[in-house]
Amino acid sequence: MYDDWTVILILPGLLLGLWARYRVQSAYKKYRKITTRQGVPAKQVACDILDRSGNGGVSVRPAGGRLTDHYDPRHNTLNLSNEVFGSADIAAVGIAAHECGHAMQQGSGYGPLKIRSAVVPVVNIGTHLYFPVFMLGIVLSWQPLVTIGILCFALTLVFSLISLPVEFDASRRALSALSEGGYVTEEELRGVRKVLGAAALTYVAAAISSLLQLLRLLIIARRRD
Numbered sequence: 001m002y003d004d005w006t007v008i009l010i011l012p013g014l015l016l017g018l019w020a021r022y023r024v025q026s027a028y029k030k031y032r033k034i035t036t037r038q039g040v041p042a043k044q045v046a047c048d049i050l051d052r053s054g055n056g057g058v059s060v061r062p063a064g065g066r067l068t069d070h071y072d073p074r075h076n077t078l079n080l081s082n083e084v085f086g087s088a089d090i091a092a093v094g095i096a097a098h099e100c101g102h103a104m105q106q107g108s109g110y111g112p113l114k115i116r117s118a119v120v121p122v123v124n125i126g127t128h129l130y131f132p133v134f135m136l137g138i139v140l141s142w143q144p145l146v147t148i149g150i151l152c153f154a155l156t157l158v159f160s161l162i163s164l165p166v167e168f169d170a171s172r173r174a175l176s177a178l179s180e181g182g183y184v185t186e187e188e189l190r191g192v193r194k195v196l197g198a199a200a201l202t203y204v205a206a207a208i209s210s211l212l213q214l215l216r217l218l219i220i221a222r223r224r225d
Contacts, residue, residue: 004223009216013209020205023198028067031091031191032083036184039088042096046078049100049177055107069095071102073117078103090184094192097178098199101170104177110169116162123159126152134217146221150214157214160207167203171196 040048046060063069063079071078078099084092105113134149136142175193178184184192 004220006216006219009212009219010209013205013212016205017202017209020198020201023201024067027195027198028091031094031195032087032089034090034188034191035088036090036093036188038183040093040183041086041088042080042084042092043086045093045178045181045183046080046096046100048181048183049097050078050103052181053100053104053107053177055100055103058103067095069099071099071106073102073106073113076103076106090188090191091195093178093183094174094195095199097174097183097192098170098196100177101173102166104173105166105170110166112162112165112169116159116166119155119159119162123155126155130156134221138220143221150217150221153210153217154214157207157210160203160210163203164207167200171200 043060043062050056050058050060057076058071059075059077061077061079062085063081065081066083068081069079069084078096080096080099084095087093102113104110130149130152132149133145133152137145137147137149174196175189178192179189
């Protein structure tokens with residue numbers, strides 16, 4: 001399997017992922033240095049956006065790590081990394097607004113977010129099981145196991161595809177909220193758009209990488225059949 005030519009299928013996804021990661025780090029580093037004209041910290045921006053959108057019940061909390069910002073629908077909390085939480089730079093404000101976008105999705109019953117949240121436990125199981133199950137099926141030449149392994153991995157692709165509309169919609173809501181609330185100028189909004197656009201690219205890269213890996217598994221299974 002490891003000498004198979006199909007390994008080249010994962011290279012485009014890998015390279016795109018590295019490029020997307022570079023874009024995120026580059027945009028984040030650039031716009032971390034530029035404080036918004038209003039100078040309102042990301043925590044306050046998040047609280048204001050949540051209140052204005054009717055989601056005042058969401059708690060905004062600091063979180064450890066770097067770029068660990070996320071909205072937790074289970075506990076209805078918006079968690080901002082330490083360097084974002086109290087910062088008033090363009091990158092921090094944009095990231096906080098994006099996470100507010102997820103909270104707004106939850107509040108409005110946004111379908112794709114519901115689906116993504118529902119499949120997370122199954123996807124986590126599939127991600128851990130697909131490779132050993134697939135390999136065992138190849139070694140034993142037992143097609144049912146091979147098929148199960150492929151189906152387990154296919155869940156990763158499903159998750160990646162569902163994440164695309166969720167992330168793009170959250171960014172759209174974030175940009176709208178920042179503009180309508182007057183938290184950033186038009187020029188600063190362009191910076192926010194670049195930060196969020198770079199972050200969205202990582203999800204595109206993940207979807208393409210998953211699609212190519214699934215194609216590789218299908219080719220290997222067909223040749224071993």
